Amino acid sequence: MEVRGDESTELVVEEWSGSSSTKLCRTAIITASSTSSSIAIRRSGSRFKQLWTRILQAFVPEGFPSSVTPDYLPFQIWDSLQGLSTYVRTMLSTQALLSAIGVGEKSATVIGATFQWFMRDLTGMLGGILFTFYQGSNLDSNAKMWRLIADLMNDLGMLMDLVSPLFPSAFVFIVCLGSLSRSFTGVASGATRAALTQHFALHNNAADISAKEGSQETLATMIGMALGMLLARVTIGHPLAIWLSFLSLTMFHMYANYKAVRCLSLTTLNCERSSILLLHFMKTGGQVLSPEQVSDMEHVLPLWTTSWISKNPKFLHTRVHIGVRVSSLNHQEMTSLLHSARSHYKEAKYLLFEQKGTVSIVMHKDSTAANVLEAFLHALVMENLDGKDRSSHLESHSWMDKHYENFILKLQSLGWKTERLLSASIIWKANWRLGPLNEKID
Template sequence: MAEMEDCEGVIATERYGSQESWKYLLKDGRMKRQKDAADGRLAGNSISGVFKSVFLPQGYPESVSEDYLQYQLWDTVQAFSSSLSGTLATQASLRGVGVGNQEATVAAATITWLLRGMCTNDLRSFLSACFSNHFLPLFSDGTGMLGRILFAWLKGNKLDSEAKKWRLFADILNDVAMFMEIAAPHFPPFFTLIVCIAGIFKSIVGVAGGATRAALTVHQARRNNMADISAKDGSQETLVNLAGLLISLALIPLVTDNPLLTFILFFLFTVLHLFANYKAVRSVVMGTLNEARLSIVFHRYLLHGQLLSPVEANQKEPVFLSLGRTVPIKLGVRLGDIVQEPGELQLALKNNSKPYLIGIKNGTVCVCLGSDASVRDEIMAACQALCLRAVLHDDSSLSGALKQLSNTKDPWELVSQSHKMINQVFHTFLKELDQAKWHTDRTLLDWNEWRVEWSKKRS
C-alpha cells in the first residue's frame, strides 16, 4: 500500500473527525482529491452523512459524551409516544368544552388544532377564542403561572443535583396531566377544576423538563457545544413530532366518540412513554458526584474497599424520587443552625482542623462551610455527613469504622470521632476517585450559599 501511494504521489491526507478520510494525489502535474479506499466505515454513504449532519451535533461522536446516542434513541421513543398521548388528550379536551356533538365535528376540530402546530401551553387560549367557556383559560393559565413560579422557587436548586430523578418525575407528571385531561369530559361538574389542576401539573413539567434537559445537555457537551447539541435535539424532536402528527391524523377518526379505545391507546402509549423515559435516564452516565452517587461510591468503599467506576455507580443510582424516611443532610447552612452558644462552637472544633463545621440538630446533619473551602473540602464534608447519616439511621450494613461510631451516643462526641475517621480514609478515597476518572474539580452536591468564618481557637 505504501509503494502504491508513493507511485500515485500522495502529498496530503485529511480526516473529518472519525467519519471519513481523504487523500490528495499529485498526478500528471495536477492535484486530485479522493476518498481513502482503506476507510470503509462510511464510504459512499452520502444519505447517512447528510442525516448525521442535520440531526447530530458537529463532530459526533467525539464532541458528545459516550452515552449520547443511547439516551437520544430512548428520548426519541418517549417523545413519539408522548406526542400520540398528547393527541388523545387534546381531542378529549376539545370534546369537554363542547366542540359539537357529532363525530365529524370533533375530528375536524382536532385535526385543525394539530395542523396549526400550537404548543400545549396555548391550548386554553385556543379554546377561549373558539368557545364561550371564558373562565377556563383564565383559571388554567393563572394557576399554571403560579405553579411554575412556586415550583422553580422551591425545587429549582434540586434540578441540577438530581437531574435524572426530576427528568423522570416530569414525564410521569406529564402523563398524569394528560390522563386528567382525557378523563375530565366524563366529569362535567368538575371539568374546569380538573383541567386547571392538569394545567398546574403541566406548568411544573415545563420547568422541570426544560431545566433537567439543560443539565443533561451540559453533561453531554464535550467541546463547549451546548448550543449545537440543544439545537440538534430540537431538530430531532421536530422530526419525531412530525411523524407523530402523521400517525395522529389517522388515529383521530378511530378514537373520536370512542372513550374505551381512547383509554386503551392512552394506556399503551403511556406505558411505552414511561418505559422509554426510564431507559433514557438509566443510560446517562455522569462522572460528577451528587449526593446519591457519592453515597453509593463512598459506602461501597468503606464496606469492601472497592471504588466503583462512574458506569457502575450510575447503574446503582436511584432514578425515582424517594418517599422513604431518612436522616436529612443540609449542606451550606448558617452557623446558627449548628451552634447556639460559644461552648458548642468549641465542641464543633474538637479534633477538627478542616474548613467546615458539622453538627447534628433535631435529627438533621448540618454542614457549615468556611469561606476558604475548596471543592475537595466540599466532597470531604459531604462524605463525613453521609457517615453520620448512616450511623443515625442505624444502617445494618455499617462497616467496621462506622460500627465504632454507632457506639457513641452523645451527638458532639459522635461528630468529634467522625473527624478522626474521615481523616484516616478520605485522602486515599479521593486519590482513587481521580484514578477511576471521577470529576473532583466540580460537584453537583446541593450546597446552599452560606459561607462562614470562625475563630480557629480550639479547646
C-alpha cells in the same frame, strides 16, 4: 496528494469526508497527467451512502460518536421513543379538550372558550414560577430523578385533559390542574436537559448537541403528530378505544423514560453518588466504583416512594443535613455545636454535630466548593462510624486525615468530577472564632 513518474508526472488528489479526524472516509480519487489535459475522477462509495451521511449530520453531533459520552446514543433512543409516545397521546388529549370547550358545538361561544383557555395558560405560568422558586436549586443535583418526575407530571397533565369532558361542572378546575402539572414538566425538563447536555459534551460541543437534539425532537414531533392524527381519526366516537390507546401509550412512555435515565452514567458528585462511592471505598479498603457501576446502584425514583430508604445503609446521605441555620438550633443542639467548634474544628471551614440520629453541617461564610464536598464526605464518614467505641468525631477525623486525599485522587483517576458537590443551594452560613470570654464582638 502524491506525484508519480519521472519524465511524465501524474498528480493524484484524494478527497476525504468527515467532521472528525479519526472518522474520515475517502470519497473520491482525482488523477491528472502532465502529458494530457484529461482528468480522471474515481468516486468511492455509493451516492446513497453519501446522501445518508449528509442527512445523518443534521441529527447527530459533529464528530459522533467520539464527541459525546458512550451513554448518549442509548439515552437519545429511549428519549425519542418516549417523546414519540407523548406526541401521539397529545392528539388524543387535545381532541378531548377541544371537544370539552365546545369546538364544533353551535351553543359554544368564542368568549367562553377563550376565557377557559386563558385560565389554563395562566395557571401553567404561575405554576412554573412557583416550582422554580421552591425546587430550582435542586434540579442539577438530582437530574435523573427530576427528569423522570418531569415526564410523569406530563402524563398526569394529559390525563387531566382527557378526563375533563367527563366532569363538565369541574371542567375549568381539572384543566387548570393539568396545566399546573405540565408547567412543572417544562421547568424540570428544561433544566435537567441543560445538565445532561453538559454531561454528554466531551469536546466543549454543548451547543451542537443541543441543536441536534432539537432536530431529533422535531422529527419525533412530526412522526408523532401524524400517528396521533391517524389514531384520533380511527378512535373518534369510541371512548373505550381512546382510553385503551392512551393508557397503553402512557405505560410505554413511563417504561421508556425509566430506561432512558437508567442509561445515564453521570460523572458529577451529588449526595447519593458520594454516599455510594464512600461506603464502597470504606467497606473494600480502598476500591472506587466507576460511573457505570454507580449508575446501576443509583435510586432514580423519589425518596418518598420507599419508606424503608432512610434505614438503608446505602442511603446515608438522607441522614446528613448540610447548610444548617445556627439560630434555628435548640439549647442542646447549640451546646453540641459549640463543643464541636472548640474541640474538633478550630481551623476547619465547617462544623459537624450530631442531633437526633443525623449529622448536621454548618458551613463557614468563607467556605469554597471544595470545602463543601469535604464537609459532606466527613459527615458521611461520621454517620457511618456512629456507634463505635471511640468518639465518632475523633474516629472520623482520623479517617479523613489518612484516606481523604487518596479517595479524591482515585475518584479523579476514574473520571469523577471532584470540583464540587451537587446539592441544594447553601443559603445559611456562619462565622466563628475562639477568643477570651470578655472579647468584644464587632
